[in-house]
Amino acid sequence: MDTYSPLEKAVDEDGSTVDSDFTPPPSVTESDMVETTQLQPRPDPDTPPVQGNTYIVKSATTDEVIALVGGEIRLQRPEEVGAFEWLCIGAEGGYIGFKNIISGKLLGRDRSWRLACYADGHNMWEWFHPRHRSGQGYVLFMIDFWEKRPVAVVEYGGRRCPAMIKCGDGNELVWQFIKVQDPMLQGK
DSSP states (O other), X not given: OOOOOTTXXXXXXXXXXXXXXXXXXXXXXXXXXXXXXXXXXXXXXXXXXXXXOEEEEEETTTOOEEEEETTEEEEXXXXXXXXXXXXXXXXXXXXXXXXXXXXXOEEEEOTTSBXXXXXSSOOGGGOEEEXXXXXXXXXXXXXXXXEEEEEEEEEETTEEEEEEOOXXXXXXXXXXXXXXXXTTTTXX
């Protein structure tokens, strides 16, 4: 079966083309789409984020992703609206950063330890240190003065949101990194 890129032009029954990000060509049937969806590969939990690649950062336990929605960082289902693609930026000593592809801002934390995305430049609180958990993914640690603290989920204002927590809480999340393929480069 031929592969379909959503950026290709669809052809109407009368032979005219229609630019559409949502309409597959007539040769793709509903059963093809269901089959493709069911065969989506799971991310390899042992694959670390690499500088220069773009990722969706997903909780290994809830399948929710870190998304920027209305200026706030949220955990949500990947099918919901939000900016959830993050460019990995490397640093020395095993630290990495994440820049949101849509806003161009860096993922970090605010004074309440909740994850935030409003910085233009890296400070100590915009760096993450991924610690591998074999077969599961990575726990993301952040710097709090001289200590590394894990990222977990906390309740804030009736909503679950990712935040840095004190070590030893046992509630840190394990994250997986789904590499995003640039549709403009596929097939080249």
